[in-house]
Amino acid sequence: MVKIYVPIDSTALSLGAERTAKKIMQEAQARGIEITLVRNGSRGLFWLEPLVEVETAQGRVAFGPVQPSDVAGLFDAEFTQAQADQAKAHPLYLGLTDELAWLKKQQRLTFARVGITDPLSLEDYLAHDGYQGLKNALAMSGTDIVKAVTDSGLRGRGGAAFPTGIKWNTVLNAPAEQKYVVCNADEGDSGTYSDRMIMEDDPFVLIEGMTIAGIAVGATQGYIYLRSEYPHALKTLNEAIRKANLAGYLGDNIQGSGHTFHLEVRRAAGAYVCGEETSLLESLEGKRGLVRFKPPLPAIEGLFGKPTIVNNVISLATVPIILDKGAQYYADYGMGRSRGTLPIQLAGNLKQTGLVELAFGATLRELLYDYGGGSASGRPIRAVQVGGPLGAYLPESQFDTPLDYEAFTKIWAVLGHGGIVAFDDSVDMAKMARYAFEFCAVESCGKCTPCRIGSTRGVEVMDKIVLGKNHPQNVQLLRDLSDTMLNGSLCALGGMTPYPVLSALNHFPEDFGLSNKEAAA
């Protein structure tokens, strides 16, 4: 019986994958062709979604994008025998999925299984190297597990890039009866969706990573703090957790090891600031998401005052492969102090958007043009925002910057969570600067003045600049205000809003009604 794959990932669903799947079932039945329909994750080639794959002796063959109206024609072309000449001649035929240039050049470590397996099949997960990391971890001491994570060079993929092993070591060495592992699945950054893809398309890898974290530092309870905008991820995670419990991969006495780890998903409620780790912990405790002063760090006094690991989804989902293949295997990828791979998310005005996992070091230009295929509109790409709404806007002259934490810091930009949003030349950068302030004002937790008041003042100043009132004075005011927010804010919401604002002003002064010379002054 031929196996046909139709993704169940939200992005594929957002383009009609559900209807395509139904139509394939109906058509197969009507024609008396027996098929097994597998709902896999997305391979991450979003311009080809819904991407339908057919299993053959040579490997999986892709067709896409497949709309319900294409399905009858595909059956007419006998696409279920995908290597037949007739199927190959079909306009939606793409060839062997693994040979597609987009996928072939990638280094998929964290995303090794994404799009390949059925997300909720534990059998599939095990058959594709799942739970090998945990198996190794169970034979190691906590100290050795933490050392492996440290040696791998893994740094926090939520954006701040703090070494994960060092954070774990702090929790390991904090004496306490109760410790926690908290997964930050708030994914508030616009232009990013890699956390969502892991949770929807390979949830067991996150569960495995959190379990290893718990065993390493002696934490018996884990929480996944999930943004409320992700209902599909919620369902998938809850079902995967149920299955892991049933199979003895969660709960008491995991795989007969004597270790305990319980896991629960908690829903956020639409506050961007709750992605900030201390605000997140307040929210988990059932309070308003006001940012806490640091220190104490969550690693020392976190959830309910106990030592807590707070890590991003991608950081945690990368732990299993490190424990499976070894720290060195992971550290061998990358450049400089940015070791391993980064799941990059291409978004915005690009012809080809989707997920690209690569070793650190590729340039922005490669991502935008080789992978992205240039702008979707066909107009020149003028500005690119990297690292979410608190990330800087980069002009064309910076497109050769390699994706590396330090290289980005050097040009006053941030790599963050790896989201890349492209804008064509119709963008008005003054509007984008105004929007950055507006967003900060909407999302500010209100605890400190530079952010709470500064963001609203920023919107007003931008309005005046756009109207051309008292130009030089207002631009100076904009700079002063940004300076106050940069230096005086308690957290990075207020503290980094000047990144998009000042980068827009400095790289695109003409949009603020300034000549280059005036802007430099």
Added chain:
Amino acid sequence: MDNTLSHKQHAQIQAHIQAHQHVPGGLMPLLHAIQDDIGYVPETVYPEIAKALALSVAEVHGVVSFYHHFRTHPIGKHVLQICRAESCQSMGSANLEADLKAKLGVDYHQTTADGNVTLLPVYCLGNCGCSPAVMLDDEVYGRMSAEKVADLITEVCHG
């Protein structure tokens, strides 16, 4: 829209309060459970929540009002969220937003005259690879135009 709770709704809320009373950090999951069932968090039940969770009414109010997701009044039968964040802006979401507001005859946080659709802003739906994106109830839709959204509303809300 009617703001008084039926007996059934009140019983549902009671059951949720009991279930979350002893859950660590149980207030957020409790508020979600109530809003999932009733459609909003009625202010009239704050005292009961406060009592069960050993909080003050002001604290309950503080939490509900802090989070964009929670609302204290009934809304339309369906919720349409339009993404306002950067990726969607780069693909023309500002026009989509303006066209939809005009088509539906409402601004953000308002409900259409027939009580069918409440319009809300949202900052990223994690569908930035297919901007502009909208979410209708629990489903996200990509590469949208005002016409496509109007068709969706007809299909989902009047179908």
